Amino acid sequence: MNYPFEVKKLSYDYNALEPYLSKEILEFHHDKHYVTYVNKLNEIIKNYPNLQNMTLEQLLTEPEHIPSEIRTAIKNNAGGVYNHELYFACMSSADCELPTDRLALAINASFGSIENFKAELSSSAINQFGSGYAWLILSNNQLEIISTPNQDTPIAPTVTPLLCIDVWEHAYYLQYQNRRPDYVENWFNLINWSYVGARYMSVAKEQ
Numbered sequence: 260m261n262y263p264f265e266v267k268k269l270s271y272d273y274n275a276l277e278p279y280l281s282k283e284i285l286e287f288h289h290d291k292h293y294v295t296y297v298n299k300l301n302e303i304i305k306n307y308p309n310l311q312n313m314t315l316e317q318l319l320t321e322p323e324h325i326p327s328e329i330r331t332a333i334k335n336n337a338g339g340v341y342n343h344e345l346y347f348a349c350m351s352s353a354d355c356e357l358p359t360d361r362l363a364l365a366i367n368a369s370f371g372s373i374e375n376f377k378a379e380l381s382s383s384a385i386n387q388f389g390s391g392y393a394w395l396i397l398s399n400n401q402l403e404i405i406s407t408p409n410q411d412t413p414i415a416p417t418v419t420p421l422l423c424i425d426v427w428e429h430a431y432y433l434q435y436q437n438r439r440p441d442y443v444e445n446w447f448n449l450i451n452w453s454y455v456g457a458r459y460m461s462v463a464k465e466q
């Protein structure tokens with residue numbers, strides 16, 4: 260039984276990501292926005308016992324098992340939970356070294372260099388119209404950068420999200436106001452590459 264879904268605590272303090280991300284933002288983002296998605300998801304499936312055994316990933320990848328009247332609500336709220344948990348897990352208070360492992364080799368092979376990767380992910384994050392996320396995903400064993408609107412999640416049997424940046428205004432407005440590019444630039448200092456690298460290793464097949 261996966262139900263009820265539980266709020267995952269941050270693995271760092273609220274002020275641990277300063278100066279790049281303020282304590283105030285992280286507190287609101289985790290304790291209000293993310294928690295609301297967890298609560299709403301639990302509320303939606305309260306009366307659907309068949310869904311209470313499904314994992315978060317199953318709720319997002321098996322819409323055929325979800326009654327049509329709650330399919331959109333599940334997509335939005337399970338997505339809101341999944342996306343925020345990945346976003347928070349992909350950040351770290353440590354001085355994040357650039358990747359040097361197999362993920363680094365794969366990034367170089369796919370994008371030419373870590374600088375190109377950063378430029379492409381930045382562009383994707385900055386140009387996502389309105390609310391959404393930019394992602395590094397592994398799709399059919401290939402690294403790709405994409406963006407998605409709202410709380411859509413790029414997850415499927417052959418697609419695994421590895422890293423995401425939340426570009427909803429609630430993720431940066433209190434500190435950066437309308438300056439999304441500055442937020443994106445600073446966020447690169449926070450990427451927990453050891454977590455992202457381990458995530459990659461858990462799903463990537465040898466090329």
Ligand SMILES: [Fe+2]
Binds near residue numbers: 292343425427430
């Ligand atoms: Fe968010």
